[in-house]
Amino acid sequence: MSILFKYLGGIIAVLFVFIPHEFAHALVAYKCGDVTPKVQGRLTLNPIKHVDPAGFVFCILTGFGWAKPVPIYPYNFKNYRKGLFLTAIAGVVSNYIIAFISYPLYLLIACYAAPATVAGENAILFFEQVFFLIYAYSLSVFVFNLLPFYPLDGFRVVESFTREINPVRRFLKNYGRYILLILILESFLCGILADYTNLHIVKYFDILGYVHWFARNIIGFPISAMWNAIFGLPIYLMPY
DSSP states (O other): OOHHHHHHHHHHHHHHHHHHHHHHHHHHHHHTTOOHHHHTTOSSOOHHHHOOHHHHHHHHHHSOOOOOOOOOOGGGSSSHHHHHHHHHHHHHHHHHHHHHHHHHHHHHHHHHOOOSSHHHHHHHHHHHHHHHHHHHHHHHHHHHHTSSOTTSHHHHHHHHHSOTTOHHHHHHHHHHHHHHHHHHHHHHHHHHHHHHSSOGGGGGGOHHHHHHHHIIIIISHHHHHHHHHHTTOOTTOOOO
């Protein structure tokens, strides 16, 4: 499969990961009493409303990224803390559901699709890759977004349980975006060095690489184990 089709698959996968994620935030916030997402045009599945160009590119390149945060005004919530918490976790819950659905679709294609032509084989490989990337990206975004750094969902969870004067909360809000940018760039550079030099030891310093591993092997294990068993595959079989 050509590089062009690989990146196209990545683009499709990122859209299927981020758009439901942000829509879930907007919908839950609206249901909890805040009309801000609807007024701001975020209560939609239109990708133009949700995609952040930089976060989109980073997700394709590293598996980690972000979309445009859904604007909310938590004081509109019927219950401030409950509304803030439910809105914060809505995105990652949607990602776990997407991972749960996309993995068996990947297995269906990988196990049962039988191409009759070269073009058919390429099409099967393409869709196999797309559904696997949706699964993998969904898990990575699930874990990544629960990191407690502003503006990720994990910070909103911290926000729902703490007061504004809390020094840890203030630190995470003031410096969280810079910490995230450093982590993503560090992961990207470690990947480049590991792939194109003999410095394979750098992969052990890839902090977000451990997040990837945790997402795939711990958070994703119940999904892969259950569907592997249903498909008659070894429970511990890991794709790619």
